[in-house]
Amino acid sequence: MQLKLICLAFANCLFLSSVQVSAQSPEGWTTPYPAFRVIDNLYGVGLLDLSVFLITSDEGHILINTGLEDSTALIRENMESLGFRIEDVAILLTMQAHWDHTAALAEIKQISNAEMWATVDDARVLEDGGFSDAHFGGRESFEPVIVDKIISEGEVIELGNIKLTVYDHPGHTEGSSSYSMVVNENGRDYNVVIANMGTINPGKVMEVDPTYPGVSEDFASTYRRQKQMDVDVWVAAHGSQYGLHDKYKPGQAYSPDTFVDPQGFVAEVERLEEIYLEQLAEERSN
Numbered sequence: 001m002q003l004k005l006i007c008l009a010f011a012n013c014l015f016l017s018s019v020q021v022s023a024q025s026p027e028g029w030t031t032p033y034p035a036f037r038v039i040d041n042l043y044g045v046g047l048l049d050l051s052v053f054l055i056t057s058d059e060g061h062i063l064i065n066t067g068l069e070d071s072t073a074l075i076r077e078n079m080e081s082l083g084f085r086i087e088d089v090a091i092l093l094t095m096q097a098h099w100d101h102t103a104a105l106a107e108i109k110q111i112s113n114a115e116m117w118a119t120v121d122d123a124r125v126l127e128d129g130g131f132s133d134a135h136f137g138g139r140e141s142f143e144p145v146i147v148d149k150i151i152s153e154g155e156v157i158e159l160g161n162i163k164l165t166v167y168d169h170p171g172h173t174e175g176s177s178s179y180s181m182v183v184n185e186n187g188r189d190y191n192v193v194i195a196n197m198g199t200i201n202p203g204k205v206m207e208v209d210p211t212y213p214g215v216s217e218d219f220a221s222t223y224r225r226q227k228q229m230d231v232d233v234w235v236a237a238h239g240s241q242y243g244l245h246d247k248y249k250p251g252q253a254y255s256p257d258t259f260v261d262p263q264g265f266v267a268e269v270e271r272l273e274e275i276y277l278e279q280l281a282e283e284r285s286n
């Protein structure tokens with residue numbers, strides 16, 4: 001069974017068969033990458049081009065995303081290099097319920113006893129292991145994980161000193177979500193956004209017989225609302241989406257300003273919106 005094309009980052013396009021999901025994954029999905037501090041209590045603990053974010057507090061941590069199913073050890077090592085334990089993760093979140101970001105959730109949940117929180121539409125996909133995904137579904141693509149709590153737009157997740165606001169940013173998946181928080185470094189407040197970008201996987205259909213009902217409106221509203229966000233620092237589900245490797249090199253001294261890039265965020269949302277509009281025009285011309 002062919003699994004269709006995947007193109008999660010800009011250039012990562014390839015054909016995968018159902019049995020070769022991890023064997024033929026893009027290098028950036030399996031290559032280790034050293035942990036780094038984004039700003040304040042937000043850290044990157046993922047892989048070269050798969051983002052896993054850690055937000056720490058005295059009362060447990062929030063972990064956003066995993067990598068592929070064998071990524072647990074790398075995430076654990078990255079957390080330990082920063083002085084944190086995977087067992088102390090209290091809440092697990094996702095940005096988009098696709099297997100390259102979810103496949104180790106069940107294992108980490110078991111190790112840490114953390115609760116899995118998700119938006120209603122990504123919760124469904126998490127609980128059936130990707131089976132009901134509108135685009136890549138029809139088969140299980142990762143180990144199902146039980147969702148303990150449904151989160152939705154505007155909700156503030158509180159854990160210790162963490163206050164993390166939830167945004168519904170659907171389109172890439174039906175339940176895609178972003179998160180924001182305000183941190184203070186050296187007397188200055190920074191608006192930090194962990195953004196799920198509205199990238200369109202090849203083969204998605206917007207209008208006639210759409211990938212899922214409302215997908216086109218979902219993308220349009222996500223772009224519109226993301227452009228209105230107050231952003232100083234932003235990161236995204238793939239390092240390549242937010243210019244990780246241009247902004248930061250491993251070993252670089254910490255500065256709260258390393259990932260400050262408000263114009264870059266708007267420019268990237270506009271670029272993706274342009275691609276969406278081109279696809280709409282293309283669909284309408286057929």
Ligand SMILES: [Zn+2]
Pocket residue numbers: 008096098172
């Ligand atoms: Zn995806």
